[in-house]
Amino acid sequence: MNDMTVTTNSGIVDLIVTGGDLLTMDEQRRIILNGAVAIAGGKIVAVDTAEAIRLAFPASPELDATDCVVTPGFVNTHQHITGDPLARSCAPDDMPPGASIFEWAVPLNDAHGPDDDGLAATLTLVDSLLNGVTTVIEAGTIGHLAPVAAAARQIGIRAGLGVWGWDIEYGPFTAPTAETLARQAATLDVLPTGGLVEGWVTLVGHDLASDALLTGAAELSRSRGVRMTMHISPTSNDVDAYLKRTGVRPLVHLQRLGVLGSHLLLAHAVWLDDEEVDLVTSTGTSIAYCPWAYLHHGQGVARMGKHMDMHRAGVAVGLGCDAPNANDGVDILDAARLAVGIAKDATIDPTCCSAYDGLEMATIGGATAAGLEHRTGSLTIGKAADLVIHDATAPQWRPRGNPVQQLIWAAQGRTVRDVLVAGRRVVCDGRCTTVDEDDLSRQAARRQVAVLSRARLTIPQRWPVIDGRMTGRVPAGTES
Numbered sequence: 001m002n003d004m005t006v007t008t009n010s011g012i013v014d015l016i017v018t019g020g021d022l023l024t025m026d027e028q029r030r031i032i033l034n035g036a037v038a039i040a041g042g043k044i045v046a047v048d049t050a051e052a053i054r055l056a057f058p059a060s061p062e063l064d065a066t067d068c069v070v071t072p073g074f075v076n077t078h079q080h081i082t083g084d085p086l087a088r089s090c091a092p093d094d095m096p097p098g099a100s101i102f103e104w105a106v107p108l109n110d111a112h113g114p115d116d117d118g119l120a121a122t123l124t125l126v127d128s129l130l131n132g133v134t135t136v137i138e139a140g141t142i143g144h145l146a147p148v149a150a151a152a153r154q155i156g157i158r159a160g161l162g163v164w165g166w167d168i169e170y171g172p173f174t175a176p177t178a179e180t181l182a183r184q185a186a187t188l189d190v191l192p193t194g195g196l197v198e199g200w201v202t203l204v205g206h207d208l209a210s211d212a213l214l215t216g217a218a219e220l221s222r223s224r225g226v227r228m229t230m231h232i233s234p235t236s237n238d239v240d241a242y243l244k245r246t247g248v249r250p251l252v253h254l255q256r257l258g259v260l261g262s263h264l265l266l267a268h269a270v271w272l273d274d275e276e277v278d279l280v281t282s283t284g285t286s287i288a289y290c291p292w293a294y295l296h297h298g299q300g301v302a303r304m305g306k307h308m309d310m311h312r313a314g315v316a317v318g319l320g321c322d323a324p325n326a327n328d329g330v331d332i333l334d335a336a337r338l339a340v341g342i343a344k345d346a347t348i349d350p351t352c353c354s355a356y357d358g359l360e361m362a363t364i365g366g367a368t369a370a371g372l373e374h375r376t377g378s379l380t381i382g383k384a385a386d387l388v389i390h391d392a393t394a395p396q397w398r399p400r401g402n403p404v405q406q407l408i409w410a411a412q413g414r415t416v417r418d419v420l421v422a423g424r425r426v427v428c429d430g431r432c433t434t435v436d437e438d439d440l441s442r443q444a445a446r447r448q449v450a451v452l453s454r455a456r457l458t459i460p461q462r463w464p465v466i467d468g469r470m471t472g473r474v475p476a477g478t479e480s
């Protein structure tokens with residue numbers, strides 16, 4: 001036994017995951033071939049070679065991960081889990097700027113009842129787990145918190161949740177400043193820090209908050225010791241709006257208000273100038289980077305984005321998948337692959353970064369950005385047992401090469417076999433163990449029809465669709 005292992009009184013732990021190649025993402029970024037992780041009380045109590053772990057914890061229950069790659073659970077730092085998941089891939093992907101929000105996302109949110117929010121969240125969170133994502137930070141657009149929190153708990157995923165926070169004139173769940181802040185505080189009361197599902201202070205952000213709301217939210221976040229998130233500058237719109245309203249760029253204004261700091265996770269931050277990047281660095285502000293959203297909407301990330309530079313300079317940059325109106329997938333490794341590719345292409349320099357940077361962003365980088373680096377993001381003694389077992393007998397892993405590169409460039413989330421969150425096995429052989437997936441599919445199909453109808457939306461089709469499902473037509477050549 002060595003310093004990678006701690007003893008328990010009995011020498012028996014709840015579970016040992018043995019035989020896989022571990023990408024630990026610990027401080028030294030050790031990769032342990034034929035390694036093992038020992039789990040007790042939902043936490044990691046040892047990380048070592050399989051032989052050492054079996055010796056230390058004989059007779060412990062064993063989960064065989066032979067021919068597998070084992071990673072920490074992935075962290076999605078920006079995901080809308082209600083509103084449009086029930087209308088996934090329904091909005092056209094070639095609408096003008098803003099149309100997907102105001103013609104689709106807003107009416108859909110307006111049409112959602114509590115049950116719809118719970119079902120939409122279930123769909124998103126189950127899909128996340130199946131892609132190895134064990135932590136999801138909701139982007140702050142939940143209308144009905146209780147059913148969403150209940151869904152997250154039932155599914156068994158780690159989540160940060162928050163409700164709509166804006167004090168503009170019109171929009172789903174808008175309210176005056178004081179009422180908006182009271183609703184944010186109430187979220188923190190019902191979802192206290194320390195559990196699997198925690199409350200966050202969540203503003204819509206952009207230029208859709210008064211200065212009083214911005215400062216009040218930051219004060220609430222700091223005083224309660226919880227995290228805060230908001231959207232800023234995915235395009236030049238916020239820059240133009242802040243320059244017009246305040247005379248300075250968005251992050252300069254936020255800094256003057258005292259909003260920036262280590263409590264804050266800014267979503268997007270694509271259109272920053274050098275002064276704003278310096279403010280991110282000097283204040284310890286974190287970033288949630290959602291590369292697929294900017295490509296989907298054509299927002300200029302390859303020209304303007306400085307996320308890889310910020311990551312390599314030590315800023316906590318996590319990855320996000322945003323919303324179905326901006327990205328239909330929730331595979332954070334797919335976002336990692338894209339983040340690396342965009343940086344190489346934008347700089348015309350393949351040496352600027354690698355798959356290693358992408359995996360850092362998807363794991364410990366995301367955990368740090370979410371303020372959870374002491375609890376998840378790496379296979380380290382004392383952290384929660386959030387881990388993913390990837391089936392390396394799948395075609396994407398044939399033949400085996402550098403495991404970091406193969407995970408990011410070839411496999412992404414497609415070879416996830418098992419997932420543990422806080423030691424609980426929530427995915428087994430590619431199926432979620434905590435919900436009935438067949439029933440979930442049936443419910444989603446049924447509820448999609450109802451929600452689209454209430455929102456007065458229909459799924460547009462560009463090409464002719466011939467509906468052969470219920471025509472009752474006699475097939476050609478069989479008439480008598």
Ligand SMILES: [Zn+2]
Pocket residue numbers: 078080139231267322323
């Ligand atoms: Zn968003």
